[in-house]
Amino acid sequence: MNVATKTYKPINFAEKLSLFSDQWQPRVLAELNDYQFKIVRIEGDFIWHDHKDTDEAFIVIEGTLRIDFRDGSVTLGPGEMYVVPKGVEHKPYAEHEVKMLLIEPRGTLNTGHEGGERTAQNDRWI
């Protein structure tokens, strides 16, 4: 007789978001092979940057995110996603706080190759 007993726990985005309030500091929720799912709160303007070696996926959970490009922009609300292709300069912006998921390879820095004071701690789990 096959008795299945373990109850595994899903990752709940709202619950994880309730554990921190600082902005621009992504937390890692899970890994998929060598990719990471990160959750982050952002508000205001970021810096122009790109990721030379990887695309970057954004999924908005709450709020409105605008991603500026050198030639335009995309605006995402809850239940929407966008993939910024590698090498494309972009600048996230949120008039009010946005809660969102990032999916990108392990080791990807939030500021890409720009560095500087806005660079967040990498590989910080929650």
Added chain:
Amino acid sequence: MNVATKTYKPINFAEKLSLFSDQWQPRVLAELNDYQFKIVRIEGDFIWHDHKDTDEAFIVIEGTLRIDFRDGSVTLGPGEMYVVPKGVEHKPYAEHEVKMLLIEPRGTLNTGHEGGERTAQNDRWI
């Protein structure tokens, strides 16, 4: 003067879901390097299978998803995710229709290495 004019379009999950009603037939929404974001409707029982070479991420958009394992299960609602590790046998189940995202490498079949009649068309975009 830098005039940004283009308005790029985000991927809206509800809008994409409104374009099809068949179940167990994942549609590709986007690619992130060699990974794909797929959207799918499922209801009822699937077959036991695993993916020998890759983890597989599930994010529930609407409904309640149970993933059975040989030793237990995990139950996910909207705003929850779970990553099934590679090589782990699993069987998705939904009492009522679930709408969800899958994230996995391009080329991953829904039935893993099991094959059979439940194998959906791969790399079908929407």
